[in-house]
Amino acid sequence: MAKQASLTQSMSELHTWAGLVLGWVLFAIFLTGTLAVFDKELNWWMQPELRVTGQSQAEAVQVAEDWLRANHAGASAWNIGLPSERGPGLSVSAGEQRRGERTYLDASTGELVEPRDTAGGSFFFRFHYTLHMGRDLGVWIVGLAAMAMLVAIISGIIIHKKIFKDFFTFRPGKGQRSWLDGHNASAVLLLPFHLMITYTGLVIFFLIYMPAATDVLYNGDRQAMFRELRPGAEQHQPQQGQQGQGQAERGERSGQGEHVEQASRGEAPAQMLPLAGFIALGEAHYGAGMLSSISVSNPDRANAQVEVRPMLGSRIELTKGESMAFNAITGAALRVPEPSRATLLTQRVMAGLHFAQFGGYPMRWLYFICGLISCAMIASGLVLYTVKRRRQAKVSATWLRQADWLNTTVVAGLMVACVAMLWANRLLPVELAERSEWEQRVFFGSWLLTLLHARVRAPSRAWIEQLAAGGLLLLALPLLDFLLAAAAADVLRLSVDATAVICGALLLWIGWRVAHQPAAVERAALRKTPKPAKSRPEPAGAQS
Structure with missing residues (x-):
């Protein structure tokens, strides 16, 4: 034996x-x-055309805003990638441009920069x-x-x-x-x-390797799970329809005609606050120099909103997908991240590690x-x-x-x-x-x-x-x-x-x-x- x-x-x-x-x-x-x-x-390193300019993020975003207003004033959205300690590139895109279609600018002069295409x-x-x-x-x-x-x-x-x-x-x-x-x-x-x-x-x-629990508890709707885990992701704010209805009623009473229709859709021209100010608001929450990008929906319109996103390294908890939203006209906060629930926080900290x-x-x-x-x-x-x-x-x-x-x-x-x-x-x-x-x-x-x-x-x-x-x-x-x-x-x-x-x-x-x-x-x-x-x-x- x-x-x-x-x-x-x-x-x-x-x-x-x-x-x-x-x-x-x-x-x-x-x-x-x-x-x-x-x-x-x-x-x-693999894009030597990008140079360090020494500009702060607030100064860089002002350069990007000026360029976008001069070249894409009527776009539905502006997107700005900010320079940081780990990358000097200032990138911009307008409308529905994809990530690979970004335009790079010199952060000090606003001139176009054409970095080489690279896998990086x-x-x-x-x-x-x-x-x-x-x-x-x-x-x-x-x-x-x-x-x-x-x-x-x-x-x-x-x-x-x-x-x-x-x-x-x-x-x-x-x-x-x-x-x-x-x-x-x-x-x-x-x-x-x-x-x-x-x-x-x-x-x-974990959702790929062990999907059974999520599929059973939420009937396969993973977005429902994320909404429950991040209850503060959607802040209560006036719906565009409700906001437009109130503006239309006020417009009818004042007899503004065509402008009423624009206001009902939130498309009336309006003066936005400088985007550099929203950099300060974002840094107050995430820390100085810790923002990765800023985007504007409906720029220079009454319903314009500004969204700032942090870099992943702002803290040990992974902040991917997190952002803050503000009214671009008044500067009022529309969405501020709330503390994560214990389950999501645990997963985010492990991912951050x-x-x-x-x-x-x-x-x-x-x-x-x-x-x-x-x-x-x-x-x-x-x-x-x-x-x-x-x-x-x-x-x-x-x-x-x-x-x-x-x-x-x-x-x-x-x-x-x-x-x-x-x-x-x-x-x-x-x-x-x-x-x-x-x-x-x-x-x-x-x-x-x-x-x-x-x-x-x-x-x-x-x-x-x-x-x-x-x-x-x-x-x-x-x-x-x-x-x-x-x-x-x-x-x-x-x-x-x-x-x-x-x-x-x-x-x-x-x-x-x-x-x-x-x-x-x-x-x-x-x-x-x-x-x-x-x-x-x-x-x-x-x-x-």
Whole structure:
């Protein structure tokens, strides 16, 4: 009768296969998520035509208002995207223009600016939770990978009984032992972060993953649920019909004729308050410099309304979809956000923890470094599987070869593809049609080339060459930026270049360690091999 496996052995197998089967997907999710921490900064870097002007949001919105009044006075709506600490762009649109049809202005002069079309850092953000698939399919695959991550974390805790010892143990130059020490140390070091970032990622899409309760309680009407969760979203205000009826009655009594009909529809011309004043009203609620956009419906008419929206980082509670509305003529508040109910507040805080939009740059850098360490943990686990199985000879050589080239392509190859996209942003012609699409084609084309390279090269050589390629591309990125966009240099863009240099040097160092690891392991093995005992000279006559 076969001996039943212990709990630790069972958890070890679960940890191995849960981490391996979806580990490649998890690495792509974590790497692009780490880059997405600075998605707006990458957007800024990838559009060097946008310059920092030093204007406040109130000054910028006045420039935008003047331009819209001069060019779109009769539009049904005005929309203004405000410059911020994380992006210098002042954008405007009128009427029913879509987001991609915005016009950019110089915030100090009001002159038109034409930034290049780019996928930007937003590409990494979308890839992080959709894997560049259809939104629903991508979200489901990412959710499955997140569940596998939770399984791997919990089973890993059960496996490592000496979890605190693992935190302080690292033995370099020991081959498989070093990979295991690095995997364990990074996992234990960031255990709270891994649990938080994985669980909150699932909470964001709770309505997709667990729709049954909502469908039953609200008969499939999710908007009814949101209305109940946000009772203050719709403030009591005069209906346009009622307001128009009162104006019409007053107009009939005064005999205003045609103006009565306009007033009944709220279309009578009226003088709006300066939009800069509404910036102050919004900042009084959300904080200075924390507004992302302002929009005006029916500008310069009696029924004009102004809506101000905050940036996501105004506080730890995610404020997506939240806004304040004012009467554009009188400045009276029409809608002010009320405190969220406990259930919605909980979900919003968890989403805010995941998006890391709070706490400014210190918090973003903390998340970025934690993300890099998490990528190292996943990568070391994937490599450890092949190293351990090759020594134990428990699986076929064919399967190990497939795992080797997948490891190389997903880890090193994906990093090369990300850097190649940044290079494409500078090298592709600015006037190129569908330019953002071509940047994405460069990304996936480069990734495909790394796959082909990993298939034809020996595993160790493929690792070394792809890590070296990624490192050299990163080190040379500031030079490329200086040659092609020197006039756009500012503190943020220089920070991106400096980060590229540091990450490039790190990749080259890792490649160097991989290249010299076999020799180091061999030297360590020779040091441990006992030396043969010296033979003593035999006494004379012993050979008789």
